[in-house]
Amino acid sequence: MVITQPAAPGPAIRLDDLTKTFGPLHAVSGLTLEVAAGQVFGFLGPNGAGKSTTIRMIMGLSAPSSGTATVLGTDAWDDGPGVRARIGYLAGELALPPRLTGDAILGWTARARNVENRSRRHELAERFQADLRRPVGTLSKGNRQKIGIIRAFEHDPELLVLDEPTSGLDPLLQKQFDDLLAETVQRGRTVFLSSHELDEVQRVAHNIAIIRGGELVLADTVSALRARAPRSVELTFSAPVDKAEFDALPGVQVLGQQNGRLVLAVSGEVGPLLEAAASHHAIDILARPADLDVLFRSFYRAPQEVPVAR
Numbered sequence: 001m002v003i004t005q006p007a008a009p010g011p012a013i014r015l016d017d018l019t020k021t022f023g024p025l026h027a028v029s030g031l032t033l034e035v036a037a038g039q040v041f042g043f044l045g046p047n048g049a050g051k052s053t054t055i056r057m058i059m060g061l062s063a064p065s066s067g068t069a070t071v072l073g074t075d076a077w078d079d080g081p082g083v084r085a086r087i088g089y090l091a092g093e094l095a096l097p098p099r100l101t102g103d104a105i106l107g108w109t110a111r112a113r114n115v116e117n118r119s120r121r122h123e124l125a126e127r128f129q130a131d132l133r134r135p136v137g138t139l140s141k142g143n144r145q146k147i148g149i150i151r152a153f154e155h156d157p158e159l160l161v162l163d164e165p166t167s168g169l170d171p172l173l174q175k176q177f178d179d180l181l182a183e184t185v186q187r188g189r190t191v192f193l194s195s196h197e198l199d200e201v202q203r204v205a206h207n208i209a210i211i212r213g214g215e216l217v218l219a220d221t222v223s224a225l226r227a228r229a230p231r232s233v234e235l236t237f238s239a240p241v242d243k244a245e246f247d248a249l250p251g252v253q254v255l256g257q258q259n260g261r262l263v264l265a266v267s268g269e270v271g272p273l274l275e276a277a278a279s280h281h282a283i284d285i286l287a288r289p290a291d292l293d294v295l296f297r298s299f300y301r302a303p304q305e306v307p308v309a310r
């Protein structure tokens with residue numbers, strides 16, 4: 001008798017030196033990263049960075065030129081159908097048969113998956129105010145996207161791979177979507193979220209990777225990035241202070257000075273700044289939260305402008 005051990009809980013996705021070339025073009029180049037189970041992982045990059053090519057290899061739809069994509073413990077190319085059966089997938093370019101209703105499409109997918117959970121479908125439809133009765137070809141882009149979201153989530157998969165999921169959704173429904181992601185990871189599921197939307201990703205993701213030109217340029221937790229990103233701080237003193245004293249503090253850059261008011265960009269700890277402010281007659285302080293956009297945008301620029309952080 002063969003006794004199979006339960007698989008050790010490993011990462012939901014592991015990419016090892018994953019590479020895809022199209023002739024001379026390196027669409028994805030030596031990509032190595034891990035997506036831990038039970039988190040939202042944001043996968044960002046400018047147009048043409050290699051996000052969709054990576055996702056196709058994760059889904060076992062495209063063969064790596066070299067390297068591997070291991071998904072839920074299985075090599076995605078060796079067993080594409082097995083891997084896809086365990087994933088809820090929302091493609092970036094959603095193609096739905098236009099004459100079928102949402103109900104018909106979802107019923108068909110559910111039968112193919114051998115899991116039909118109509119109560120979950122109707123709960124999601126209500127949540128996103130999706131119309132499942134009209135042919136999807138007559139729906140607006142955002143309303144069609146809702147059908148794609150329900151299809152990805154309704155069988156409660158272990159892993160969700162979502163390519164630009166909220167494109168076309170209005171802000172209220174985006175909020176619903178953020179809540180759905182939070183509930184999903186609370187139940188131990190994993191979400192791999194590809195997006196151009198820096199704002200969406202920083203709202204919902206625990207970890208972020210940015211690729212550009214097929215290469216990984218940044219991978220870190222959102223909280224670590226937030227700690228690194230500059231905050232804007234305004235200090236008001238009863239009398240003008242020496243700007244150079246503040247400029248010399250670690251992580252502090254004076255952006256402007258007007259009479260007793262200093263405008264600063266502050267990264268890292270604020271202790272030294274607060275001590276310096278306290279040694280003068282500080283009468284007011286205004287601090288804005290760290291803006292990850294500024295940091296992200298620097299990683300979207302041309303390669304020679306940005307240091308590679310691995």
Ligand SMILES: Nc1ncnc2c1ncn2[C@@H]1O[C@H](COP(=O)(O)OP(=O)(O)OP(=O)(O)O)[C@@H](O)[C@H]1O
Nearest residue numbers: 022025027045046047048049050051052053054092
């Ligand atoms: N089948 C293919 N044949 C040739 N080149 C391809 C093919 N698929 C993708 N590419 C190229 O690979 C590069 C990466 O494309 P990919 O679609 O993965 O980028 P992306 O990050 O998803 O971009 P976007 O955000 O615009 O969707 C691009 O230069 C693209 O032109």
